[in-house]
Amino acid sequence: xxxxxxxxxxxxxxxxxxxxxAESSVKQAIRSLETRDYxxxxxxxxxxxxxxxxxxxxxxxxxxxxxKAPLASDLRLIAVTMKISQNLERVGDESAKIANRSxxxxxxPPLRLTAEIxxxxxxxxxxxxxxxxxxxARDPAAxxxxxxxxxxxxxxxxxIHRQLADQMIASPDTITRCLNLMVVAKSLExxxxxxxxxxxxxxxxxxxxxxxxxxxxAGQPLPGRxxx
Amino acid sequence: MTSGATEPPKLTVPPAxxxxxxxxDAGRDTLEPAISARDLSIFFGTHQVLKRVSIDIPAxxxxxIIGPSGCGKSTFLRALNRMHELVPTARMEGQIRLFGEDIYxxxxxxxxxxxxxxxxFQKSNPFPTxxxxxxxxVGLRLNGMARGSMLSEHMEKALIMAxxxxxxxxxxxxxxxxxxxxxQQRLCIARALAVRPEVLLMDExxxxxxxxxxARIEDLILELKRDYTIVIVTHNMQQAARISDQTxxxxxxxxxxxxxxxxxxxxxxxxxxxxxxxxxxx
Numbered sequence: 001x002x003x004x005x006x007x008x009x010x011x012x013x014x015x016x017x018x019x020x021x022a023e024s025s026v027k028q029a030i031r032s033l034e035t036r037d038y039x040x041x042x043x044x045x046x047x048x049x050x051x052x053x054x055x056x057x058x059x060x061x062x063x064x065x066x067x068k069a070p071l072a073s074d075l076r077l078i079a080v081t082m083k084i085s086q087n088l089e090r091v092g093d094e095s096a097k098i099a100n101r102s103x104x105x106x107x108x109p110p111l112r113l114t115a116e117i118x119x120x121x122x123x124x125x126x127x128x129x130x131x132x133x134x135x136x137a138r139d140p141a142a143x144x145x146x147x148x149x150x151x152x153x154x155x156x157x158x159x160i161h162r163q164l165a166d167q168m169i170a171s172p173d174t175i176t177r178c179l180n181l182m183v184v185a186k187s188l189e190x191x192x193x194x195x196x197x198x199x200x201x202x203x204x205x206x207x208x209x210x211x212x213x214x215x216x217x218a219g220q221p222l223p224g225r226x227x228x
Numbered sequence: 229m230t231s232g233a234t235e236p237p238k239l240t241v242p243p244a245x246x247x248x249x250x251x252x253d254a255g256r257d258t259l260e261p262a263i264s265a266r267d268l269s270i271f272f273g274t275h276q277v278l279k280r281v282s283i284d285i286p287a288x289x290x291x292x293i294i295g296p297s298g299c300g301k302s303t304f305l306r307a308l309n310r311m312h313e314l315v316p317t318a319r320m321e322g323q324i325r326l327f328g329e330d331i332y333x334x335x336x337x338x339x340x341x342x343x344x345x346x347x348x349f350q351k352s353n354p355f356p357t358x359x360x361x362x363x364x365x366v367g368l369r370l371n372g373m374a375r376g377s378m379l380s381e382h383m384e385k386a387l388i389m390a391x392x393x394x395x396x397x398x399x400x401x402x403x404x405x406x407x408x409x410x411x412q413q414r415l416c417i418a419r420a421l422a423v424r425p426e427v428l429l430m431d432e433x434x435x436x437x438x439x440x441x442x443a444r445i446e447d448l449i450l451e452l453k454r455d456y457t458i459v460i461v462t463h464n465m466q467q468a469a470r471i472s473d474q475t476x477x478x479x480x481x482x483x484x485x486x487x488x489x490x491x492x493x494x495x496x497x498x499x500x501x502x503x504x505x506x507x508x509x510x
Contacts, residue, residue: 071469
């Protein structure tokens with residue numbers, strides 16, 4: 001099992017490296033927005049391909065490991081790694097979107113950012129960091145604890161959209177910039193969604209319990225399927 | 229034997245249904261356990277091999293028995309048809325019921341139990357001096373269960389059930405040893421099925437076979453579970469995952485964990501099971 005354990009450790013470490021790139025890309029995208037840093041925005045966009053390559057590499061490693069027919073917690077780790085890496089790849093995509101809007105906004109006259117966007121960014125980043133920390137520590141309690149924060153993020157995103165809509169009505173010359181900020185807020189909200197997904201995978205990894213979609217309608221059999 | 233050649237032997241337990249579809253379809257409720265063991269302990273001399281094992285094995289399902297060498301899984305399997313009694317120093321405590329009937333009751337003949345609970349071994353063991361056809365019908369003839377055209381009919385049905393008929397129908401009189409290893413194992417399964425058992429015990433039936441022959445045996449097991457209760461001992465975790473509905477993990481004579489195969493192989497409850505199925509045991 002020594003070799004297999006080493007391969008599992010390599011898989012996990014590669015995922016953590018990818019996670020640090022994804023987290024860093026979100027931070028840089030937000031900083032480029034806050035500091036109107038055109039070059040930093042371009043850097044974030046270019047680094048998205050690095051995160052994409054990690055996803056491909058992790059999938060290849062996982063397939064190789066699955067061919068060795070792992071079971072129990074090993075099987076869950078590999079399956080969860082594939083799902084987390086997919087979420088991190090999408091986090092990278094959202095960072096690139098923020099960077100695109102940040103680049104455009106940096107070429108326009110400054111528009112005072114609504115107070116809620118930095119708060120939304122802080123919340124989304126904290127959720128992502130905590131989700132990844134819970135994976136590192138294999139801490140399902142911490143993972144479960146952050147999941148409800150997604151609702152807070154959703155509410156804040158709605159509030160930002162409402163404020164920006166008001167701003168567009170009041171000052172039509174800011175419409176383009178407001179639309180860019182709406183995209184930024186939506187991307188931050190999506191990053192929080194991915195953080196929540198990661199947390200749910202951590203719970204599955206540690207407790208073998210699938211807590212996804214456990215709200216309304218959960219437990220109903222699929223059409224044409226017998227209940228489990 | 230007190231009955232005529234075409235009559236089933238006089239039984240001290242209810243006979244298998246005289247049907248060519250296998251006795252297991254004799255109105256059995258699929259929710260009824262086929263086998264219930266309670267506080268089963270097996271000793272060889274002073275050595276206790278099984279320690280108060282209690283388990284309900286569901287009917288018409290495949291139950292896999294896993295565990296490291298020496299854990300008692302083969303002994304447990306043999307206890308299910310009293311084959312362990314062939315060891316002179318063997319002694320058992322507890323109870324095993326087959327569809328509610330105590331197979332160790334004083335008036336139950338082991339030979340009858342073994343007809344109702346067939347066994348397929350790790351190494352195929354066809355009778356080398358017999359033809360393919362005779363290998364299948366030997367149990368029927370010895371038990372006086374059929375003769376003449378009925379014998380041929382039973383033989384064909386057993387070979388069809390064992391997914392061997394198409395490969396041997398044109399050479400039924402050829403020696404059994406002319407078959408490949410995988411075919412010989414399916415012949416042994418046909419031989420076991422011919423006497424219409426209710427339960428089929430398999431002790432690592434594919435461990436000596438190549439992947440293709442193994443796949444055929446696994447497909448066959450999945451087909452047979454529609455009519456039979458199957459208990460299989462295997463060292464191959466992936467095989468257990470592929471074909472079984474329930475899995476029992478034994479260690480040092482104890483039944484450590486028993487549950488659905490998907491649960492045992494994705495999220496076992498016991499640390500020992502987790503360590504064993506992930507290969508980190510000991």
